[in-house]
Amino acid sequence: MWAYTLRRLLALIPTLVFASLIVFATVRMIPGDVIDMMLSQNDTSAGQKDREQLEQALGLDQPVYIQYFRWLGGVARGDFGHSLWQNTPVLDQILARLPITFELGLLAIIIGLVIAVPIGVLSALRQDTTGDYLMRSLSILMLAVPSFWVGTMVMVFPSIWWGWAPALVYVPFTQDPLANLGHMLTPALILGMSLSAITMRMMRTMMLEVLRQDYIRTAWAKGLNERTIVVRHALRNALIPVITLIGIQAPLVIGGAVIIEQIFVIPGMGLLLLDAVGQRDYPVIAGVFLVVGVAVMLINLIVDLSYGLFDPKVRYR
């Protein structure tokens, strides 16, 4: 299994190089120029000379491909460059915010599973009953309603109706875990609900599939009751493909976090990215994308490794 893991990790490198190339190129295609923005902020009468000086100072006078190789070389040494605006190392900024987004994403995935698994199972067991239809309609609804809309509604209406609004002051987990969770819970719930829609349908389909298998008939023939059959014999087998889904959903979680962090003022990667895009802070944007890419690939690796826990047939070679 270690050899397998190592091989998978090595295989990430070419993918990442390729991804970084695309990221680096597209970031420069965002309309608007950082130099213009910096100059217009300080001095409206800035001349051509100032512009050239600034470009040189920031290393933006070089051809783009040289900039890319410089940057890539830096990344290989663990140096993601400096923010164009704050002059702080990009990596420090990212590392400060990564745990926050990680917490949000993890909470969302857990909430998603906690909602989806029982409902999916129940829906399968009571196939084609009113309850099943209700739960399936609910899942379509959750899929169709964008989380930014739900987020905005949650911000606006409770405060109008009950004078209650979700907390918007971020408190680090290490400082006050309860206040932190209180702040994170609403956004995580919104993200988790949108994730649970697909998971729920997948869970239902897989459960129906598993319940038709011969070994379930064997379990009935032994005299087991429905609960034992579902929990002991069906659930494990039905969960295997659902676990895969978590890996596939990882980019969705991160995409959702970008928006939700903005609404709930959570200083995570999403907010960092939005600010950086707004300021055309190229190294930060590229760094965030790269880290997100690595994270998605690692999550998928972990998911693949976790199959072994559920499916005894899996051998890592």
Added chain:
Amino acid sequence: MHSPVLEVKNLAVEFGSGAGRVRAVDDVSFDVRPGETLAIVGESGSGKSVTALSLLRLVPTPPGRICAGEILFHGEDLLKASEASIRSIRGNRIAMIFQEPMSSLNPALTVGLQIAEPLQLHGKLTWAKAFERARELLGKVRIPDAARRVNAHPHQFSGGMRQRAMIAMALACKPNLIIADEPTTALDVTVQAQILSLLKNLTKETNAALILITHDLGVVARYADRVCVMYAGRVVESGSAQDIYANPQHPYTLGLMASIPRLDQEAGQRLTPIDGQPPDLAALPKGCAFEPRCRFAMARCRRERPALESQGGRHYRACFADVSC
């Protein structure tokens, strides 16, 4: 003579509804006594598996539905039993072995756990004791190195070993009746004989009754005491193995006999012994279902459906013609 362990009377099972409704099992009656082996034979689609499943009320509902009959187990009608009491019989007093050893064991659980399960459930053993018993049972069905194999998963077993494990599971609670639905069809020939002998010997030890469903008349000759021949969901002939082999009285049985594999044939192949198509359950003729394929058919066969009648003793057949030659 002992009273029957199981007595089935006029069982009928339907699938589907409305225009697509078919009667997969129609007016089937038979009984088995302790220590006896009853073989149910018939070609594919004749309703053997559905009959077997209905005995434990395992017919998938919907689309299936047991619509008539009685299934008397030691005199108690299982069709009227509560859900809880049928569960306490399943795997405990009546056990079932299925055709597909590859898919009948749960891939996610160890073989030992799956054998221990009925013991823990019905035998009220602790899990530790049940596992201990599972190990003994694996030895009993001659799985080498049982102590280690008890912790293996089904995919580490060959087809034959899985079917042995299924037998161990079925025998765990010393049932009074074992239903084996084509237990060896999916296995190769040498393994088939081993598995059937094992099953036969182990049931003899506990004096359990065995219902053995099969396509293979060679198997019937070697292992069965009594035989039920099914055609299109009905029993067309039943009697002792002796009756059926020495004195077959139904044209369909005669056809089956003529098709017993010879030595030069590839063993284990599924035979379509008799000319003509197997019947379409959705469009059965009004009279005898075998009429389109029958050598002895006459005008009456098209109008009337023959009832199962005694030929003397416990030898029954459903046919109008005189087939003795």
